[in-house]
Amino acid sequence: MKKFIRSKFLIPFSDQIGRETRIEDGYVLFEGERILEVGAFNDDLGKSLLERFPHHIEVVGNNNKVARHLQDFVKLEGVLLPGFIKAHGHDHESPLIGIVKDAPLTEWLDGAVNIFGKFMQEKKQLLEDTLGVRPHLATYLKARVDDIYYGITSSMVHHCNYNKYHVADIVEANETAATNMIVAVGSQDRHYYDAILDSPEDAVKRLEENKERFSHLTRTRVVPGPDQFFSNGPDLLKALKGWADRNNSLIHIHSSEEYNTTEWFKKEYGMTPVEYGLKLGFLGPNTVLAHQVQCTKKDLEILKDTQTKIVHNPLANTILGSGIPPVIEMLESGIEVVISTDGSGSADSQNILSAARLASQYQKAFHRNARLMPAQKVMEMITVEPAKLLGLNAGSLESGKDADMVLIDTTRPNLTPSKINNVLENLVWASDGSEAQYVIAGGKVVKDNYQFTTLDMPKINEQVQLLSEMFEDYRAEELKLKGTGAHC
Incomplete structure (x- = not known):
């Protein structure tokens, strides 16, 4: 029919x-x-x-x-x-909307995201008994509700921290919703809390197992998603990039998002995260960097020369006070840039039209030039351009x-x-x-x-509301989990 x-x-x-x-x-x-x-x-x-x-x-x-x-x-x-295409997001953040606001990125990560991951892992059985569903699945289903609500039909999800152990749950959520998803499976081996550190062998094995398990699916695929440059050492990044090259796969990572952490990285390692990526042979046409807010002229030259792609997340970058990347300079130099929302906890919604508006509005005001990034351009940056960047057969009606x-x-x-x-x-x-x-x-x-039609929105909302309330009680006792970047 x-x-x-x-x-x-x-x-x-x-x-x-x-x-x-x-x-x-x-x-x-x-x-x-x-x-x-x-x-x-x-x-x-x-x-x-x-x-x-x-x-x-x-x-x-x-x-x-x-x-x-x-x-x-x-x-x-x-x-x-x-359908709108979200090129960078986190499907574990819906229960974190409105938590630890008016704080910089690292404080928000330690006070919300990281402790939430610990809560979900430690209280997994209690949560499942209370909610009547696996807690990670409930969270990922809520993220599918959030995307569909705003017209997002495809996404690349950065599935990091504890979530890397729950790939099957996010795949189930995506297949249930009938959306299209690239799952960038996370990894860390330094400058993070010890409980989730990987060896290169473990990280590659996890990718192989998930690829084999889900290779029959047409609307879900798995790629490497090392968390950040500061949390992944040379051996791990080389191993994951090697896997991506052998499998003709994208590889996705956070880069230069927050000022203090980026400055710490430069002092610690004597180079910017982009220079570090270049030294390791990590950058290239299949490498997608989220954020890249703190950017030097040399970084721009490297990104252009290596054809590395950028996902700009204006909602999260402004809310967390991280800043805004030099989008106009990137575009004018030929670097591919698309617009996304980041996770619901940092951006507080998946309103991708709002992200497109803010991306344009900021550049017009900053450069005092109302002609920059017109509506046509930013709409392309949430449809046809991210489809090409992610290798999706979508983004246009034809x-x-x-x-x-x-x-x-x-x-x-x-x-x-x-x-x-x-x-x-x-x-x-x-x-x-x-x-x-x-x-x-x-x-x-x-x-x-x-x-x-594919998701029971009232039930999912009820489950996540209860989960969030239980997390608030847990957080009142634990306060925060320390161990992110410059806070190590």
Whole structure:
């Protein structure tokens, strides 16, 4: 059975017809996980579809009824886009929203993230008995709710710290949700708390086991995700990069995020994290750095020459006071940069449209130039460009691509008036992020007129609310777990 969706506006972000193309009264026809057709709708096109596929087209937005008459092809009042792509995030942070705010990164890590990982590990059985589900799975399912809520259909998740022992849970959450995920499995062998330190052999073995276990999946894959440059020594980084090269895989790492830790690293090792990565042969076209906020001119030259990719996370970087990377200089020098949200604990939401807005807003203000990073550019940086960076068959609406898309409701007061010549700009400057009315992932309607279909959102929210309350009691006794970077 084929599926069909029609909308008042359609922006395909397709290189085939031009990224700036905007279509009035557009449609997408898809079957299984793949898009079959994209274009402008008219009565003749509708009649042709009925003739070619009689009684074989379900209409999204019309109670998924099978089209038998022209009027069954209902037009939704919204704008249809490729599903948003989050190139860096952490699916273990949803219970940490609002915890340890107004604090720098390292204090937040020690007071929230690291102690939360310890809590989840130590109290695992109690939590499972109380929640009725494995606690890590509950947390990762909540992250899938968060993504779908905002129209995110694909992500690369940095699965570090204790979470590296729970890859099966995050894979289950992703497969249940029907989203698309790259799991960057973490590692550390220094400058972190002793309980989770790895040997190179252990880290590589973990990757091999997870690759073999999940290689049959089409919407989930595993890549190396060493936590940070300061927490991974030369032997470990070389081993993981070797694995990535042998498997033609991406490799993902945090880099130069916080000022004090970066300065400490430079004093400790006599070079920047980027220079360290270059020395080890770690950088390259398949290497993706998250943040890269603290950046020297030499760093920029190295990143350009090695074709290393950058994921910019403006929400977390501003909330934690880390700063903002030189995005304009990066783009002008030819370095690939995309926009993401980071984890829910640091960014406080997965509102990727808000991240796109802030990325643009900051650069306009900092450079006193309103022409920088227009709406078209930042929307490409959360759709077609991260799809290419991550090697996904997504990010644009065109024949043969994955059927990943989102329909944003333009009838909401903040998006009224929306017209063909301002609808994309309204997404960046007027959206509050909650207007994702229909979300389709891998051909499945995972959000149908604001209702989740693959996830039990009320139950998941209830479980994570209880988990967060139990963590607050634990944190009151433990206070924080020390052992991150410059705080070692």
